[in-house]
Amino acid sequence: MKVGDLVKYIHEGQRDILLGIVTGEYTAYPDEGPYVVRYKNVMWIGQDGIRPINIKFLEVISESR
Numbered sequence: 714m715k716v717g718d719l720v721k722y723i724h725e726g727q728r729d730i731l732l733g734i735v736t737g738e739y740t741a742y743p744d745e746g747p748y749v750v751r752y753k754n755v756m757w758i759g760q761d762g763i764r765p766i767n768i769k770f771l772e773v774i775s776e777s778r
Contacts, residue, residue: 714735714753714768714771714773715735715776715777716735716736716737716738716777717734717735717777717778718734718735718773718774718775718776718777719732719733719734719773719774719775719777720732720733720734720735720753720755720771720772720773720774721771721772721774722757722766722770722771723770723771723772724770731757731758732757732758732774733755733756733757733758734755734756734758735753735754735755735771736754736755736756736763737753737754738751738752738753738754739752739753739754739765740752750767751767751768752765752766752767752768753765753766753768753771754766755771
């Protein structure tokens with residue numbers, strides 16, 4: 714998953730299809746170790762703003778070139 718990829722938000726109970734574009738990386742503290750949580754900044758289509766989302770809730774629909 715990299716900048717420019719089209720992603721879909723996947724989560725239990727999610728009924729609406731939410732698509733967005735990955736705009737960057739975001740790492741929650743700590744930066745290293747077994748408890749690091751990786752996020753991607755995503756600009757959602759049809760919504761304002763960019764939000765960090767845990768990568769376990771994202772599925773790549775189309776890869777950027």
